[in-house]
Amino acid sequence: xxxxxxxxxxxxxxxxxxxxxxxxxxxxxxxxxxxxxxxxxxxxxxxxxxxxxxxxxxxxxxxxxxxxxxxxxxxxxxxxxxxxxxxxxxxxxxxxxxxxxxxxxxxxxxxxxxxxxxxxxxxxxxxxxxxxxxxxxxxxxxxxxxxxxxxxxxxxxxxxxxxxxxxxxxxxxxxxxxxxxxxxxxxxxxxxxxxxxxxxxxxxxxxxxxxxxxxxxxxxxxxxxxxxxxxxxxxxxxxxxxxxxxxxxxxxxxxxxxxxxxxxxxxxxxxxxxxxxxxxxxxxxxxxxxxxxxxxxxxxxxxxxxxxxxxxxxxxxxxxxxxxxxxxxxxxxxxxxxxxxxxxxxxxxxxxxxxxxxxxxxxxxxxxxxxxxxxxxxxxxxxxxxxxxxxxxxxxxx
Amino acid sequence: xxxxxxxxxxxxxxxxxxxxxxxxxxxxxxxxxxxxxxxxxxxxxxxxxxxxxxxxxxxxxxxxxxxxxxxxxxxxxxxxxxxxxxxxxxxxxxxxxxxxxxxxxxxxxxxxxxxxxxxxxxxxxxxxxxxxxxxxxxxxxxxxxxxxxxxxxxxxxxxxxxxxxxxxxxxxxxxxxxxxxxxxxxxxxxxxxxxxxxxxxxxxxxxxxxxxxxxxxxxxxxxxxxxxxxxxxxxxxxxxxxxxxxxxxxxxxxxxxxxxxxxxxxxxxxxxxxxxxxxxxxxxxxxxxxxxxxxxxxxxxxxxxxxxxxxxxxxxxxxxxxxxxxxxxxxxxxxxxx
Numbered sequence: 001x002x003x004x005x006x007x008x009x010x011x012x013x014x015x016x017x018x019x020x021x022x023x024x025x026x027x028x029x030x031x032x033x034x035x036x037x038x039x040x041x042x043x044x045x046x047x048x049x050x051x052x053x054x055x056x057x058x059x060x061x062x063x064x065x066x067x068x069x070x071x072x073x074x075x076x077x078x079x080x081x082x083x084x085x086x087x088x089x090x091x092x093x094x095x096x097x098x099x100x101x102x103x104x105x106x107x108x109x110x111x112x113x114x115x116x117x118x119x120x121x122x123x124x125x126x127x128x129x130x131x132x133x134x135x136x137x138x139x140x141x142x143x144x145x146x147x148x149x150x151x152x153x154x155x156x157x158x159x160x161x162x163x164x165x166x167x168x169x170x171x172x173x174x175x176x177x178x179x180x181x182x183x184x185x186x187x188x189x190x191x192x193x194x195x196x197x198x199x200x201x202x203x204x205x206x207x208x209x210x211x212x213x214x215x216x217x218x219x220x221x222x223x224x225x226x227x228x229x230x231x232x233x234x235x236x237x238x239x240x241x242x243x244x245x246x247x248x249x250x251x252x253x254x255x256x257x258x259x260x261x262x263x264x265x266x267x268x269x270x271x272x273x274x275x276x277x278x279x280x281x282x283x284x285x286x287x288x289x290x291x292x293x294x295x296x297x298x299x300x301x302x303x304x305x306x307x308x309x310x311x312x313x314x315x316x317x318x319x320x321x322x323x324x325x326x327x328x329x330x331x332x333x334x335x336x337x338x339x340x341x342x343x344x345x346x347x348x349x350x351x352x353x354x355x356x357x358x359x360x361x362x363x364x365x366x367x368x369x370x371x372x373x374x375x376x377x378x379x380x381x382x383x384x385x386x387x388x389x390x391x392x393x394x395x396x397x398x
Numbered sequence: 399x400x401x402x403x404x405x406x407x408x409x410x411x412x413x414x415x416x417x418x419x420x421x422x423x424x425x426x427x428x429x430x431x432x433x434x435x436x437x438x439x440x441x442x443x444x445x446x447x448x449x450x451x452x453x454x455x456x457x458x459x460x461x462x463x464x465x466x467x468x469x470x471x472x473x474x475x476x477x478x479x480x481x482x483x484x485x486x487x488x489x490x491x492x493x494x495x496x497x498x499x500x501x502x503x504x505x506x507x508x509x510x511x512x513x514x515x516x517x518x519x520x521x522x523x524x525x526x527x528x529x530x531x532x533x534x535x536x537x538x539x540x541x542x543x544x545x546x547x548x549x550x551x552x553x554x555x556x557x558x559x560x561x562x563x564x565x566x567x568x569x570x571x572x573x574x575x576x577x578x579x580x581x582x583x584x585x586x587x588x589x590x591x592x593x594x595x596x597x598x599x600x601x602x603x604x605x606x607x608x609x610x611x612x613x614x615x616x617x618x619x620x621x622x623x624x625x626x627x628x629x630x631x632x633x634x635x636x637x638x639x640x641x642x643x644x645x646x647x648x649x650x651x652x653x654x655x656x657x658x659x660x661x662x663x664x665x666x667x668x669x670x671x672x673x674x675x676x677x678x679x680x681x682x683x684x685x686x687x688x689x690x691x692x693x694x695x696x697x698x699x700x701x702x703x704x705x706x707x708x709x710x711x712x713x714x715x716x717x718x719x720x721x722x723x724x725x726x727x728x729x730x731x732x733x734x735x736x
Binding site for chain 2: 141142143146147148153154156158161162163164165166167168169170171172173175176202203206207209210213366367368369370371372373374375376378
């Protein structure tokens with residue numbers, strides 16, 4: 001497998017760039033983006049990557065559409081819950097559905113994901129029950145699922161730190177004979193998700209270095225959503241982010257992250273590359289964070305309505321809708337089913353979130369260590385006595 | 399090893415032998431670090447291990463401390479027990495984020511679903527005439543972080559047993575090696591530790607303090623590089639009629655309050671000495687615990703003898719900067735005459 005030249009335009013990307021976004025060398029450039037489904041709903045061919053989308057039958061694409069639609073509705077539900085005071089914070093995946101659902105569905109059981117904290121769509125593809133994610137944002141705990149059950153690690157909030165864990169994990173998979181084993185069905189790889197801002201972190205650079213020299217089966221999947229909270233990728237880099245991998249000898253590719261077909265195909269290629277023992281790959285998915293950074297953010301201070309409208313026209317779900325409608329593969333009945341599914345998930349999410357009581361306060365002392373530690377034991381014992389010294393102990397839930 | 403055998407060896411050789419035993423015992427044990435392979439580490443602590451276990455298990459890593467610890471975490475998630483060598487304590491800070499925000503907190507964050515049996519070996523402390531960043535004592539910066547265990551041997555025996563128990567411990571352990579003591583020799587029983595490597599026994603083995611010398615007038619608390627200093631000071635104090643009990647903390651986290659407090663109640667006078675900067679140091683924690691738990695037994699305030707609130711100075715000043723016998727005995731005199 002050869003490394004595609006990221007500077008060689010495939011002739012599709014450039015025509016969609018409005019003047020303000022024509023940026024021929026920087027990280028917002030659309031040069032070289034792999035795009036198989038454009039924002040008008042038209043399909044395109046790519047010599048290298050179309051074969052990785054050949055299996056995407058209308059059925060398959062409808063399943064993408066369903067997941068993206070349900071994810072967005074659920075995301076909005078979580079947003080409402082935050083506004084109602086049920087969550088302390090919410091971090092939307094709004095706008096990044098194609099990059100996440102497309103790449104997530106390229107994964108198989110032996111693969112393992114290291115997400116950052118916005119990968120709710122990937123979580124969905126890995127079978128994580130979406131409402132459980134909200135336990136973190138309700139402040140009940142810091143991690144709400146068992147990573148090994150889903151091949152999906154906990155969210156990491158320290159930007160880029162998990163890229164090293166992903167690389168170490170991939171080195172472990174290689175040692176365990178799960179790469180290029182001779183039985184392709186058993187082979188696995190690691191996908192590490194992070195954003196444009198993370199590419200400035202030393203840990204990302206170190207992760208690429210370690211992955212490269214160890215030939216580790218890891219796919220670095222950068223969602224360039226164009227914002228590190230308020231900062232543009234032009235504050236992170238003078239060149240496309242995918243180019244960062246070149247100096248490490250890591251093949252990289254830029255893909256239209258709002259195109260679920262291309263996101264899927266490119267990830268499929270990258271995973272096969274890694275699983276078959278060819279080492280790490282860097283994928284940059286150019287997308288757009290349609291929501292705020294978090295519910296504590298105010299994007300009106302740093303971006304224009306015009307910018308938002310430009311990208312709203314490139315909505316990842318809308319273009320798949322247009323395409324499926326155009327080929328007569330999105331029936332009203334199917335849409336009704338998906339709408340009902342999304343509504344049911346919304347209801348279940350509301351009910352679930354509101355049913356969560358406050359955990360036992362003594363739980364905060366659990367799992368600091370796996371074995372007893374005198375400082376934890378002393379603090380726990382003292383606090384327990386302190387709590388019990390109040391007459392309304394039961395009311396406090398201790 | 400089934401039979402107990404006793405050998406005289408240096409602390410460096412004891413750690414080397416302990417690493418070898420752990421690697422022979424468990425194929426999941428990996429060594430990772432800079433120059434630990436063919437070179438055997440800048441202090442030769444891993445000498446010969448690369449030759450005998452190969453580059454797949456004694457891994458010369460890229461020169462990136464955060465990367466070493468971060469990948470050790472990922473390997474830990476797959477069941478590997480990485481023993482990471484940080485070449486000198488002054489170079490640990492690129493890994494500080496990985497150690498404190500990730501390694502220390504993963505078990506808690508995952509509600510016990512992920513254990514990370516990572517050991518971070520850190521040659522530390524001064525007295526070797528080195529240039530900047532090669533003589534410091536940053537242990538308190540890590541002791542302040544819940545989720546880490548911190549052990550520092552003062553004898554070859556503790557080094558030999560401790561490194562194996564640190565590796566066997568399911569929790570992350572920082573293993574601070576007093577580099578000025580690397581070449582001190584001592585008797586090492588190489589057989590006894592094998593039966594103390596269960597999760598519980600290994601953890602217990604690196605959790606407690608020991609009374610290194612019994613005494614009745616003053617409790618002198620030390621660890622790592624200052625234990626030898628404390629014993630020398632106690633010997634001199636004895637010649638002038640003061641009986642000093644020396645406690646070797648061994649474990650910085652957890653801190654074995656019981657052993658210290660028991661001694662404090664007996665003597666009523668406590669001096670704590672370490673090389674680290676005194677301000678906000680381990681001695682402050684010991685002092686607070688003694689004050690809380692033995693207040694009415696004290697005849698004098700707890701005194702601290704440690705590094706000054708300056709960066710570690712040029713080597714020409716280090717013997718004035720570091721606790722020495724004169725400064726320790728001065729503190730002993732002050733608690734005796736309070």
